Amino acid sequence: MAVWKWREKQQDGQPETHLGFSPPTPTLSDMKWWVKWWRWDPNVGKFTVGDTVGVGCIVGCCGNCRPCKSDVEQYCNKKIWFVVKIPEGMSPEQAAPLLCAGVTVYSPLNHFGLKQSGLRGGILGLGGVGHMGVKIAKSMGHHVTVISSSDKKRVEALDHLGADDYLVSSDATRMQELADSLDYIIDTVPVFHPLEPYLSLLKLDGKLILMGVINTPLQFLSPVVMLGRKTITGSFIGSMKETEDVLEFCKEKDLTSMIEVVNMDYINTAFERLEKNDVRYRFVVDVAGSKLSP
Numbered sequence: 223m224a225v226w227k228w229r230e231k232q233q234d235g236q237p238e239t240h241l242g243f244s245p246p247t248p249t250l251s252d253m254k255w256w257v258k259w260w261r262w263d264p265n266v267g268k269f270t271v272g273d274t275v276g277v278g279c280i281v282g283c284c285g286n287c288r289p290c291k292s293d294v295e296q297y298c299n300k301k302i303w304f305v306v307k308i309p310e311g312m313s314p315e316q317a318a319p320l321l322c323a324g325v326t327v328y329s330p331l332n333h334f335g336l337k338q339s340g341l342r343g344g345i346l347g348l349g350g351v352g353h354m355g356v357k358i359a360k361s362m363g364h365h366v367t368v369i370s371s372s373d374k375k376r377v378e379a380l381d382h383l384g385a386d387d388y389l390v391s392s393d394a395t396r397m398q399e400l401a402d403s404l405d406y407i408i409d410t411v412p413v414f415h416p417l418e419p420y421l422s423l424l425k426l427d428g429k430l431i432l433m434g435v436i437n438t439p440l441q442f443l444s445p446v447v448m449l450g451r452k453t454i455t456g457s458f459i460g461s462m463k464e465t466e467d468v469l470e471f472c473k474e475k476d477l478t479s480m481i482e483v484v485n486m487d488y489i490n491t492a493f494e495r496l497e498k499n500d501v502r503y504r505f506v507v508d509v510a511g512s513k514l515s516p
């Protein structure tokens with residue numbers, strides 16, 4: 223939806239860079255238009271006709287600025303359109319969540335040198351990004367603890383997603399037990415929350431990686447990061463190179479995401495359900511199956 227919204231803004235003559243995480247509910251006609259646009263103007267480049275390609279949440283870059291020249295074009299503030307090739311044998315509906323949630327988790331693990339097996343990671347918040355976090359970190363051979371504010375997702379995390387441990391943040395005894403035990407925490411919580419309880423779970427040099435867009439200042443006491451040389455950082459989606467890498471990685475590891483495939487005529491219901499957090503864990507809109515006229 224970030225792609226769609228940005229295009230809408232640009233059409234009005236007001237290009238705008240934003241995180242695109244609060245999409246308005248699009249109408250069916252808007253979505254049709256977007257699909258047609260791709261058919262009219264395929265920017266093929268290194269791709270050949272007939273390739274299955276994907277459009278991630280990063281839609282393009284200028285190619286000239288410092289982030290672009292350093293393969294971190296997700297931090298470029300100019301946009302041009304581009305696509306990524308879906309590996310042979312990977313279904314497009316499986317690729318779709320990897321282009322956004324998948325690469326969003328993969329990028330910081332890659333950038334901060336957290337891909338080697340044996341690490342102990344925490345996933346704070348089990349939504350779309352969190353569920354990919356569990357799967358990708360597990361595939362890298364990490365010991366993964368899902369951290370949540372309630373017990374509600376315990377079975378889901380342990381039995382369905384394959385997490386190793388489940389920690390309820392209000393359980394003081396277990397929080398104490400797991401203090402100083404994690405190499406990193408991927409924090410996907412998009413609302414204000416105290417950081418200190420989670421920082422205390424990190425080992426020496428551990429990293430708290432923020433991914434939720436929070437518009438309220440966060441607070442922490444400096445000794446909590448000083449004692450243990452801990453890092454609070456953030457990360458925003460991923461580069462095209464990382465998008466290609468995560469697709470290859472998931473294909474190699476036979477990693478699948480949990481998705482619900484819907485047709486275009488379901489889109490408004492899907493958005494209503496999204497607002498209620500009622501999806502496990504991503505809706506994928508089947509454009510071809512929706513039999514829209516081009």
Ligand SMILES: [Zn+2]
Pocket residue numbers: 283284285286287288289290295298299300
């Ligand atoms: Zn650029």
